[in-house]
Amino acid sequence: MAAQINPSILSADFARLAEEAKAVDGADWLHVDVMDNHFVPNLTLGVPVVESLARATDTPLDCHLMIEDPDRWAPQYVEAGASSVTFHVEAAAAPVRLAREIRAKGARASMALKPATPIEPYEDLLPELDMLLIMTVEPGFGGQAFLDIMLPKIRRTRELISKHGLELWLQVDGGVSASTIERCAEAGADVFVAGSAVYGAADPAEAVRALRTQAQTATAGASWACDH
Numbered sequence: 001m002a003a004q005i006n007p008s009i010l011s012a013d014f015a016r017l018a019e020e021a022k023a024v025d026g027a028d029w030l031h032v033d034v035m036d037n038h039f040v041p042n043l044t045l046g047v048p049v050v051e052s053l054a055r056a057t058d059t060p061l062d063c064h065l066m067i068e069d070p071d072r073w074a075p076q077y078v079e080a081g082a083s084s085v086t087f088h089v090e091a092a093a094a095p096v097r098l099a100r101e102i103r104a105k106g107a108r109a110s111m112a113l114k115p116a117t118p119i120e121p122y123e124d125l126l127p128e129l130d131m132l133l134i135m136t137v138e139p140g141f142g143g144q145a146f147l148d149i150m151l152p153k154i155r156r157t158r159e160l161i162s163k164h165g166l167e168l169w170l171q172v173d174g175g176v177s178a179s180t181i182e183r184c185a186e187a188g189a190d191v192f193v194a195g196s197a198v199y200g201a202a203d204p205a206e207a208v209r210a211l212r213t214q215a216q217t218a219t220a221g222a223s224w225a226c227d228h
């Protein structure tokens with residue numbers, strides 16, 4: 001699969017979300033960070049904003065739910081128009097049931113791991129998912145420094161995906177920029193969230209294209225991608 005770049009609107013101007021979505025024309029997905037001030041110490045937006053944004057853009061929405069009780073709330077984000085919904089495993093009571101419910105409602109089901117959460121206990125759940133998100137910062141805020149100690153976890157997850165022959169996308173989120181994206185791609189990521197690196201650029205659409213080129217080039221030279 002070609003590398004995908006998902007600009008995070010956390011770094012956009014929330015008063016001009018429709019225009020900010022257009023500013024990254026050509027992006028694969030729009031990454032929408034939902035924070036409830038409980039699971040993370042920050043508060044962003046909820047279902048009504050996602051509904052409006054889904055009407056305002058043709059770019060599919062990738063909703064990253066950093067909230068308590070995703071079992072209750074995640075299905076509502078599918079109904080609001082999200083094409084992919086990510087819940088945190090640390091917050092989910094029944095991750096398999098929830099992933100099945102998200103898929104049954106017609107969206108891609110994705111599960112996120114905070115930096116201190118290992119992948120190994122969840123190996124058997126991977127076939128239930130369309131995407132796995134490895135956080136490369138502590139969730140809660142944009143503009144944080146990339147945690148390169150997450151690279152071995154990305155590598156081990158890519159090995160598990162290959163071992164089971166899965167079509168699972170592997171997303172990284174947090175501190176992804178021109179100086180870190182190649183290491184993520186080489187380790188095995190294929191979906192890249194970038195907030196400040198895109199919306200902080202003079203030309204956000206050009207930043208998306210440049211990041212994609214960097215990721216594609218790094219992937220082409222990576223050992224994990226040789227048989228793809």
Ligand SMILES: O=C(CO)[C@H](O)[C@H](O)COP(=O)(O)O
Nearest residue numbers: 139140142143174175195196
């Ligand atoms: O989930 C997130 C934070 O919890 C954001 O998606 C992420 O931080 C993007 O911002 P940046 O690229 O600036 O790090």
Ligand SMILES: [Fe+2]
Nearest residue numbers: 033064173193
């Ligand atoms: Fe995110």
